[in-house]
Amino acid sequence: VGTPDSFSRRVLSVVRRIPPGRVATYGDVARLAGRPRAFRAVGNIMRDCSRPEVPCHRVVAAGGRIGGYGGSEGLKRSLLAAEGVSVVARRVRGFDLVRWRPESK
């Protein structure tokens, strides 16, 4: 992370806390990071995602849509599928069930 800003670090921190088999939306991550309306900036930070310890692939768009992944959505789908998250037609199946919640740990 070339720019150790508070926000970016918080975002990465949140994403890192997402357990396997669960996913979070950009909005959720932004909210947990303290900026509920910064989902766009979150995406910006994720794009940089040069950290193996940060499961950026577990961050999906609202409504259970896959979103993007450095141009390879297919890879993201594979990674999610490998963790037990079924993706159909660019959408997460049982999105409400796999969506990560801080309290659900």
Add this chain to the structure above:
DNA sequence: TAATTGACTTCGC
């Protein structure tokens, strides 16, 4: 410092 850029979201057609 100002302008531009997105892995976004939501609403309308």
Add this chain to the structure above:
DNA sequence: GGCGAAGCCAATT
């Protein structure tokens, strides 16, 4: 279901 426009935020140029 797909396409477009407006709104919001941080990072980058």
